[in-house]
Amino acid sequence: MKIGIVNASSRFSRERADAVHAWFAANVRDGAVKVVFHPASFGKHGHFGGDDASRAAAFIEYANDPRLDAVWFARGGYGSCRIAEAVLPRLTDVARKKRYLGYSDAGTLLAGLYKAGFPHVAHGPMASDAVRSDASAWRALNWLKRGDPTSWEPTLHEDARPAVAFNLSILDALVGTALEPDLTGHVLMLEDVSEPLYRVDRMMFHLTGQASIRKVAGIRLGRVSDIVENDPDFGLTPEEIVRYWCQRSGIPYLGAADIGHDRDNKVVPFGPR
Amino acid sequence: MKIGIVNASSRFSRERADAVHAWFAANVRDGAVKVVFHPASFGKHGHFGGDDASRAAAFIEYANDPRLDAVWFARGGYGSCRIAEAVLPRLTDVARKKRYLGYSDAGTLLAGLYKAGFPHVAHGPMASDAVRSDASAWRALNWLKRGDPTSWEPTLHEDARPAVAFNLSILDALVGTALEPDLTGHVLMLEDVSEPLYRVDRMMFHLTGQASIRKVAGIRLGRVSDIVENDPDFGLTPEEIVRYWCQRSGIPYLGAADIGHDRDNKVVPFGPR
Numbered sequence: 001m002k003i004g005i006v007n008a009s010s011r012f013s014r015e016r017a018d019a020v021h022a023w024f025a026a027n028v029r030d031g032a033v034k035v036v037f038h039p040a041s042f043g044k045h046g047h048f049g050g051d052d053a054s055r056a057a058a059f060i061e062y063a064n065d066p067r068l069d070a071v072w073f074a075r076g077g078y079g080s081c082r083i084a085e086a087v088l089p090r091l092t093d094v095a096r097k098k099r100y101l102g103y104s105d106a107g108t109l110l111a112g113l114y115k116a117g118f119p120h121v122a123h124g125p126m127a128s129d130a131v132r133s134d135a136s137a138w139r140a141l142n143w144l145k146r147g148d149p150t151s152w153e154p155t156l157h158e159d160a161r162p163a164v165a166f167n168l169s170i171l172d173a174l175v176g177t178a179l180e181p182d183l184t185g186h187v188l189m190l191e192d193v194s195e196p197l198y199r200v201d202r203m204m205f206h207l208t209g210q211a212s213i214r215k216v217a218g219i220r221l222g223r224v225s226d227i228v229e230n231d232p233d234f235g236l237t238p239e240e241i242v243r244y245w246c247q248r249s250g251i252p253y254l255g256a257a258d259i260g261h262d263r264d265n266k267v268v269p270f271g272p273r
Numbered sequence: 274m275k276i277g278i279v280n281a282s283s284r285f286s287r288e289r290a291d292a293v294h295a296w297f298a299a300n301v302r303d304g305a306v307k308v309v310f311h312p313a314s315f316g317k318h319g320h321f322g323g324d325d326a327s328r329a330a331a332f333i334e335y336a337n338d339p340r341l342d343a344v345w346f347a348r349g350g351y352g353s354c355r356i357a358e359a360v361l362p363r364l365t366d367v368a369r370k371k372r373y374l375g376y377s378d379a380g381t382l383l384a385g386l387y388k389a390g391f392p393h394v395a396h397g398p399m400a401s402d403a404v405r406s407d408a409s410a411w412r413a414l415n416w417l418k419r420g421d422p423t424s425w426e427p428t429l430h431e432d433a434r435p436a437v438a439f440n441l442s443i444l445d446a447l448v449g450t451a452l453e454p455d456l457t458g459h460v461l462m463l464e465d466v467s468e469p470l471y472r473v474d475r476m477m478f479h480l481t482g483q484a485s486i487r488k489v490a491g492i493r494l495g496r497v498s499d500i501v502e503n504d505p506d507f508g509l510t511p512e513e514i515v516r517y518w519c520q521r522s523g524i525p526y527l528g529a530a531d532i533g534h535d536r537d538n539k540v541v542p543f544g545p546r
Contacts (some may be wrong), residue, residue: 011505046508047471078471081478173475176449177482198320198351205354208451232284235319247528 002009002034003144004062005127007041007049009105010077016128021132032062036128038062041070041074046217048079056083058112059109063095064143065089070144073109075128076167080108084179088112099144104193104261107170108179114164114270115181120147121167123189123259124267133263136212139187143267153189153258155265161217165189169223172203175210183271184215187206187254187266189236191222192243193261200224201241208249217251223260275307276343276417277335279324279401280314280410281377281446283350287315290347296404306414308400311335314347321352329356336360336368343417346375346382348401349440353381357452361385372417375399375533380443381452387437387543388454390408393420394533396462397540406536416540426462426531426539428475429546434490438462438532438541441497445476448483454543457488462528462541463515464495465532473497474514476505481522491525496533 005020017037024035040058043050050058062071087109100113101119104124113121123141130137142148149157156163164183168190174180193198207213224238236244239256246253258266277376290310297308313331316323323331335344360382372393373386377397386394387439403410410413415421422430437456444492449454461531466474482485497511509517519526532537 007378044505047503048508057508078475111502160511173445173479174482176484177479194375202351202354206446206448209447209452211449230320232317233319234319 001032002036002067002068003072004061004068005035005041005072005074005189006036006059006067007038007074008080008083008109009049009057009075010047010057010079011044011049012041012074012128017041020127021130023137027134027137032230035072035260037074051159052082055079058084059083059087059137060090064092066094068098070099070101072140072144073106073126075126076102076106078105081174081179084109084112089118094113099147101140101267102142102165102183103172103265104167105166107166110270111166111174111181112179115179120269122153122235122267125265128248129263134261136265139267144216152266155257156268157185159247161185162186162190162272163187163222163268164270165191165222165257168192168200168203168207169195172207175207175213180212183213185217187218187220188213188216189220189222189257189259191260193224196228196230197236197238197241198230200238201221202264204241204245208224208245208251214249214251216251218254219246220254220259221259223262225261274305274419275309275340275341278310278345278347279335279339280311280330280347281328281332281353281356281382282283282322282348283320283352284317284322284498285347285401287316290314292404293400296410300407300410304391305455307417316501320457325410328352329359330362332356333363336371337365339367343372345417345456346379346399348399349375349377349379350427351378353378354447354452357382357385363390366491368459372452374413374540376538377440378443380439381447383388384439384447384454384545385452388452390461392544393542395475395542397424398538400497402512409536409538412540417505420542424540426541428493428530429541432460434458434460434464435545436460436462436541437543438464438495441465441473441476441480442468445480448480449470451487456486456517458490460491460493461489462493462495462531462532464533465497467499467501469501469512470511471503473511474507474509475478477514477518481518487522489524491527491531492519496535498534511523
């Protein structure tokens with residue numbers, strides 16, 4: 001099995017790629033799973049890991065390459081919304097059969113792939129953060145190999161409804177665009193990182209104010225971590241904020257989700273299971 | 274003439290209100306224009322200038338009060354999206370005749386008022402920042418008194434099309450919600466403050482990705498100030514970002530607008546003039 005790693009977002013360092021290779025050398029000793037980084041992953045163009053054209057071309061090349069079994073996002077940051085609409089129409093039936101795993105900024109491309117009917121798209125650890133924790137790496141790898149249900153976010157075993165998971169900031173920035181998938185009847189899991197709570201509140205106002213999002217089966221809240229200080233104290237916890245906007249908009253609040261910008265981030269395959 | 278000042282957003286200090294009263298005492302010596310702060314403006318509830326119910330009630334009371342000729346927003350920050358949908362259905366014909374002036378977070382309520390057909394709604398200096406500069410204060414006051422065109426953003430004298438102006442973050446957070454007005458054929462002016470450029474880029478992706486926003490006559494960019502450092506350097510200026518997304522989405526880029534989070538912020542009356 002061979003996994004192609006691509007970078008659609010912010011700059012990615014060779015040192016981090018070396019760490020990924022080292023992890024596989026130490027942990028997958030029989031070489032049954034190989035990883036390869038697209039060389040364009042290390043590009044530098046202002047904020048981005050290479051300009052839009054090179055990041056788009058790299059993603060298309062790996063997605064369409066019949067020698068690769070899966071596409072793993074290198075990292076998040078910011079940038080995949082700039083390339084998603086150029087990438088999607090150029091993907092072939094080869095690309096459609098693969099598994100795609102990432103989260104955070106990569107969620108924009110995952111949304112577009114899911115909207116385009118790709119059956120194996122999931123929110124979960126990326127190459128860059130998988131190697132920070134063996135458990136994260138195995139969770140990602142086992143899903144990329146065979147969609148292993150032991151990698152799933154645990155509530156998915158109890159709730160048979162289709163699901164998706166997104167970084168709140170990312171989903172909030174794609175509703176109403178050509179990349180927004182139809183989430184009718186889905187359990188929507190949200191997580192976020194490095195935001196002050198007034199922004200979390202504003203994003204929930206916006207998200208739950210969308211007619212499309214009011215059709216979800218319900219919202220689960222993952223971890224909201226590294227919260228930026230709100231001066232004065234915001235006065236509500238992230239869970240209270242999400243419950244409030246769910247209640248106002250008539251969306252069922254379903255409880256916690258075991259996802260977040262951390263090593264415990266579980267895998268959420270998009271759609272029916 | 275009597276202007277009612279209300280706070281729909283973050284906490285507002287009595288010291289700032291004292292400064293507004295002092296400005297009027299020193300500059301409007303004949304007492305021809307009086308200002309009155311709603312007492313609820315000084316409330317404190319977590320992040321907000323009083324809880325949602327008290328801020329909503331204060332706005333409704335002043336808007337519907339026949340003894341007041343205009344409603345001036347005290348300040349921005351965050352919070353008007355929480356009360357706008359409760360406020361709008363409770364406004365009377367008395368409220369409909371008044372002038373409303375503010376910007377930044379107050380833009381959410383201005384959007385809702387404009388959508389509801391209120392004819393005298395404008396983006397411009399608020400009470401809190403007007404008193405930082407005599408020119409800002411007179412610009413606001415002259416528009417509140419009689420809609421003085423000398424207060425207008427200067428391109429409005431040359432371009433007869435209907436216009437609106439918003440803080441980018443605020444408009445970005447209300448598209449698709451019940452508060453979004455129909456901006457078909459409008460010149461849309463945008464400004465922002467205290468954002469890193471990757472967020473400006475992401476908001477422009479989202480905003481220009483909306484079918485509704487693609488119907489505007491064009492976009493003008495006001496000042497983007499106090500930009501939060503992007504590490505590494507983002508690689509594009511705010512104008513380059515806005516031009517890029519306008520070009521991608523087929524929205525004409527019309528040039529600069531003389532608005533921003535500063536003392537030079539000009540008045541943009543919403544709609545036809």
